[in-house]
Amino acid sequence: MQEPEHILEILLKANRAIKENDFSKIKELSNQTIHSASIYQDPDNIAIAVILYAIEKLMERQGSKAIPGWNDFTKKSIKCLQQASIALKRKDLENYREEIGHIESNLNKLPINLKSYIQEIFRKAQINKGSKMYEHGISMEKTAKILGLSIWDLNQYIGQKQFLDLSLTYTQDIKDRLKTAQEIFK
Numbered sequence: 001m002q003e004p005e006h007i008l009e010i011l012l013k014a015n016r017a018i019k020e021n022d023f024s025k026i027k028e029l030s031n032q033t034i035h036s037a038s039i040y041q042d043p044d045n046i047a048i049a050v051i052l053y054a055i056e057k058l059m060e061r062q063g064s065k066a067i068p069g070w071n072d073f074t075k076k077s078i079k080c081l082q083q084a085s086i087a088l089k090r091k092d093l094e095n096y097r098e099e100i101g102h103i104e105s106n107l108n109k110l111p112i113n114l115k116s117y118i119q120e121i122f123r124k125a126q127i128n129k130g131s132k133m134y135e136h137g138i139s140m141e142k143t144a145k146i147l148g149l150s151i152w153d154l155n156q157y158i159g160q161k162q163f164l165d166l167s168l169t170y171t172q173d174i175k176d177r178l179k180t181a182q183e184i185f186k
Contacts, residue, residue, distance in 0.1 A: 003036055007048060008088050014052055015081040018074055023059035026052050034132045041138065041146055044097070046129065050147075051103050053125035054118070058107075068111050076106045127153055 010029050017025035030052035036045045055077065058067075084099035107118050126147045133143045144151045 003040065003042070003045070004088055004091070006036055007033075007044060008085055010048060010052075011081050011085045011088070014048075014055075015078055015085070018055065018059075018078055018081070021059065023056045026056040026059065030056060030129075031132070034129045035136065039136070041133075041142070043146070044093075044100075046146060047097075047100055049129045050122065050125040051100065051107075053128060054107060054121045055103075057121045057125070058118070069109065073106050073110055077103050080106070 010033050014026060014029050017023075017029065030049045033045050033049040033052065036042070080099045080102045084096050087093075087095035087099060104122075107122075110118060126149055130143045130147045130149055133146070134140055138146075140151055140155060143149075144153075
């Protein structure tokens with residue numbers, strides 16, 4: 001595990017954000033974590049980033065508090081984050097990873113009608129975080145392998161994202177474009 005102090009800080013802040021129902025803070029923490037994951041390509045950082053992204057997306061969803069079992073899920077998640085923090089302080093990586101795994105298990109215990117939604121959130125979380133890693137300079141192949149994705153899924157998302165970014169670029173006015181075209185065909 002790389003940067004255990006950073007992960008510990010993320011866990012403590014995520015715990016507080018869940019208690020305060022601050023999903024924008026959770027999103028910020030997930031993005032911070034993926035930055036570290038990109039540098040060190042550390043599975044522990046990646047797992048935290050993906051789980052926080054999934055929690056953030058569920059919290060962001062309208063009426064998440066009305067989901068049966070939601071309060072139980074948040075209580076269990078808070079407890080798991082606390083236990084993971086304690087394990088990390090003791091350098092007990094096995095227990096730490098087990099507690100992080102419990103959070104994902106608890107997500108899957110939410111009502112059956114949310115199962116496919118939650119699975120899709122995890123898939124999108126992996127693709128989104130993979131895209132961020134790619135932006136940080138990790139090859140697409142390595143990023144896909146680390147996250148257990150196909151290169152196709154990752155490439156499709158990155159391609160769409162780059163296309164959207166291109167549509168926001170500045171376009172020259174018509175006189176400048178005409179002048180450039182005339183210079184090309186001289």
